[in-house]
Amino acid sequence: MVEELDRRRKQLCKRFLKKGDITEFNILYRRALDRYLVESIRRYQRKISPLSSTPFALVALGGYGRSELCAYSDIDLLVLFERDIPDEVLDFIKWVIFPLWNIGLDVAHSVRTIQDCLILSKKDFWEFTSLLDSSFIYGDVSLYLQLRERFFSEVVFKERDRFRRWVGNIYEDRIRSYGDSTYLLEPDIKNGIGGLRDCHNIRWLFKVFEDYLPLNMPISSKDYMEFNKRLRFIQTVRNYLHLVSKRKNERLSFEYQIEIARYMGFKDEDNRQGVEQFLENLHKSITFFRDLLREILFNLCRSPIGALGEEKEIGEFVIKRGEIDFKDPAQIIEKPSLMIRIFQLSSRLHIPVSHDAKRIIKDIAPMFRGKIEDDRDSMEAFLDIIVSKDGIEILNEIYDTPLLDILIPEFGHIRYLIQFDSYHIYPVGRHLLMTYSSLKKPKNTEDILISTILSEIEDPLVLYLSALFHDLGKRRGNHTFWGVKIAENILNRFKLDESRIEEILFLIENHLLLIETATRRDIGDEKVIIQCAKKIRSIERLKTLYLLTWADSVSTGPRAWNPWVEALVKELFIKILHILERGELVSEKVERRLRLVRKRVEERLSDIVDKDHISGYFDIMSRRYLLNTPPSMISHHILAAKRLIHKLATDPDSFLLEPQFSEYERCWIVHFLAKDRPGLFSDIAGALALNNINILSAHIYTWYNGIAVDIFYVSNPLDTIHPERIWEKVQEDIRSILKGEISLRALLDKKRRPFGVGIRLTKRRHPEVYVDNESSDFFTLLEIHADDRIGLLYNITRKIYELGLDIRVAKIATKVDQVVDVFYIRDRIGQKLEPSRVNEIKDALINELLK
Structure with a gap:
């Protein structure tokens, strides 16, 4: 029988992947489980023990009780007895429930009397909620009905104030643990704020306060339909997530989002990917449930009218119970600016806007769509709020109503807009706030x-x-x-x-x-x-x-x-600031700077290297190197060059690789010195890629004596505890590459980008190459946009070398999921790129990037 259940479950999963009907899946999966359990119990009663002397009931709890199971949901069962639990119940469990584990289902079961259930539900509100969601499967239905009646009369109505406080406390705990899913691009769709747990809380509270909430917080038929529509949407997402990840999984990670969006029928159109439209709809649903639960909790926590002090009128508003409210909400029809002015008054008096007022604004604001964005009073009030001391808090409150989108319709167009990449982690509207x-x-x-x-x-x-x-x-x-x-x-x-x-x-x-x-x-x-x-x-x-x-x-x-x-940005800011304060740089200032650099280097090396030798080194350094390199680094390079020249006398493939961690830049600075040769930069880039080290920036210099002095700013090695091991491996790889002992291209081809959480599987974009001959007086700029992958920088720089070009500066940046590599290049005779070669260079690089 359990094999039949397994077969049926797999059929339903395949059917769901094709149709995406979560209601059908819930009903048929519940029906299949019920059928197995009922038939299994009957077989047990026929073959093993009738259990006739001890009435029992098999009860579904949690998601099973709600008939809302997803593919890998837990199955919670209660075997209920009236008073005494018979000894043979263990055989019953082994016969009926244990086989479910054999087909990979995660089953939790409990065996209790009615009194056990009542006691536990008073102590533990998770037990309390599981009984709220319970439903009968098989056995003595009167036993189950007795439990329900006693549970509501003896527990629910007596403990509901404690339960309300518990829901509020759990809500705060969930914010700390899972975050507000309305802001997150990898939300936990069950436990995150606005997820399915909020839907459960809403239904639990309506069950527990069934005599209060419908009267004090009436839900319109439109709201009810909206609730069910958005609940089905999130349940559908969750079931797809289980099936795509092939496990019980509540975190909607980047790696699953494209596939789920495709299953749910979201297609690329215009400038928007289907997955971005899917995430936008998801965030709208999450926001709906978050706001509804907050409103319910507020209604349940509010004090009786008049309990806190006297009322005080201020124009069209009134302060009561320590909050600002509308004196007469009907005035909004004639003066729609009251909706924003109440927040303006809140910011001035530092008194919160009442929940009733925000509810009125939420209901009535859509009536003024297209009618108040030119209202002078509303605009002035909004600007006053923006510069006020409480601007952040007030603007966030306005953001949670439709008012901001009514006042500035352009904001509403991007409120839920998602950019599907690993760069932007918030919807655009939230990012702006x-x-x-x-x-x-x-x-x-x-x-x-x-x-x-x-x-x-x-x-x-x-x-x-x-x-x-x-x-x-x-x-x-x-x-x-x-x-x-x-x-x-x-x-x-x-x-x-x-x-x-x-x-x-x-x-x-x-x-x-x-x-x-x-x-x-x-x-x-x-x-x-x-x-x-x-x-x-x-x-x-x-x-x-x-x-x-x-x-x-x-x-x-x-x-x-x-x-x-x-x-980098701070350095740029300071350099621009100096120009704006003192005027543009002139050659006289440059000469003064060169003299200062020379003086500081001589001071640093005075006890180590004689002055004539230092002067000799300065003669072989380019002005660009001297202007862009700090005196401390120049001093270091002179000492390193002395060691290298000594080594080159016996081994022409000798080099020096000296990594240093910079606390200021929070990255590694790698000094590389070797006898210059064509393609050297490409080889170093490849060796670093082999060891999962990303180049952030590079400055490539060749002294006039033929020594290459390259400075790389790179990311941290993966092994942050013992980085020296990684650097030793890099050194060995470079040595093997320079001696021709390994094929760098072949090794990089074998290496694949690791697959896992945090990597977005965005669709591939066509690479772009821009050639700029104007921004620099001495170099041509190549700006290359391409999808990131292991060894990309090596492939680019190798092709640049094969085209007879020389890289002098490299800037490696990330724009969304693409790299943006900028190279300052010259040809082999030191000239900028000839215009006649521009198309040849662009075509060659694009062809390389498309491989």
Whole structure:
């Protein structure tokens, strides 16, 4: 019989994968389990023991009791007796329940009397809720009905206040453990806030407070239909998740999202992937359940009217029970600005808006769609809230009502917008609020530069509106271009003065300028800094742009802002600031800087190397190397070069690899010295890739005596406890590569990117290659966008070498799930790329990337 159940279950899973009908799956799976259990009990009674002298009932609990089992859900059973439990019950369990384990089902069972159930349900509210969801399977139905009657009369109605507090406490515990799923792109769809557990809590509370909630919180037929629709959606997602991951799994990890979206019929269209549309719908459902449970808990916790102090009228509003409410909600029809002005008053008085008022706004605001976005009073109130001390708290409350989307319809278009990549970890609407919050109350107060600049900003409103509007163009291709267009319309409705509008639009258009320049350009190149300074033009604008860059990045995710990126952006900011404060760099200043570098190196080496030798080394160093390399590093390279030259006399393949961890950049700096040869950079990149070390940036120099002096900024080795072991392996690999003992390409071809949580399986995008002959006076810039993979940098640099080009600077960055590699190159005779070769180079690189 159990084999028949197993066969039927597998049939139902296959049927569900084709049809996606969760209601049918729930009903038929419940029916199949019931049939097995009933027939198994009857066979036991016929062949082993009739159990006739001791009435019993087999009861389904939890998800089984609700008829909401998914493919790998636990099956909870209760064997119920009235008073005494017979000795032969163990044989009964072995005969009926144990076979379910043999087909891989996770079964939990308990054997109890009615009194046992009542006592346990008083002590443990998980037992309490399992009985709330119980249903009869087989046996003496009167026994089950007796349990239900006594449970509700002796436990439920007596313990319901404790139960309400328990639900509230568990809610807070779940926030700490699983997070608010409305903000997360890898939500726990059962236990996370807004997940199925919230649906269960809502139904439990309505059962327990059936005499109170329907009267004090009436649910319309529309709300009821919406509840069931969204519940079916999340249940469907959960069942697909179980089947796709082939196990009981509640975390909707990146690796499963595309496949589930495809099963649920979401297709790529326009500029949006099907998986992004799927996640947007999921977050809408999660938000619906989160908000509904919060409202129920509030209604159950509220104090009786008039219990807390006297009422006080303030214009169209009234303060009662320590909260602000509408004096007459009917006035909203004539004055819709009251909906935003009540929040404005809250921010001024530091008194919360009542839940009743927020409920009214939630119900009535959609009536004014398209009617209040030009309302002057509403706009002024919104701007007043943005700059208020309680702006974060108030704006988050407004965000949880439809009011923000009614006031600024453009915001509603991106509220739930998901970007399916490992770079952005929040929906766009939530990201914009977090960017604003980061500026209002920075979490990293230890960053002196951030706190200092924030205190110096002359017009915070410009900064705050830029934060709230900078990604409004995300639904379209070039989001900065469209973001400016959208924001301009909003700002004109706000009736802001022209100078403010100009500043905000500049910040939106250029909110990626600093981070993209820092991570993709050689910020040691004077021309790059001057170009940025010319574009930004003022110190105030630079400071505002730096703050927006920081807040945008920290609110995007850990891959967007890390110590390495922070150090680069900060260095760029300081260099631009110096130009704006003192004027552009001139050759006289450069010469003064070179003299200072030389002096400091001589001071450092005075006790080790004689002055003539130091002078000799300076003669073979390029000006670019001297201007871009700190004196401490130059001193280190001189000493290393002395050792290398001595080794080269006996072994021409000798090299020095010296990794050092930098506390400032929070990454490793690798100094590599060897006799220069074509393709050397490519070989080093390949050796690092073999050992799972990512290059963040590289500066490649060749002294005039033929010694290559390369500086790599790289990620941490995987073995952070014993990194020296990894570096020894890298050294051995480089030695074998230089001697021609191993095939680097073959080894990299065998290596595959590890598959697991946190890797997004986004669809492959066509690579792009850009050639820029204008940004640098001495180099041609190659900017390459391609899907990331093991050995990609090696393949690119190898092809550049085969094309007869020489890499002098490499900047390796990540944009979403693509790498953005920027190379400063020259041909073999030291010239910029000839225009006639541009198409040849682009075609060759794209063909390499498509392999």
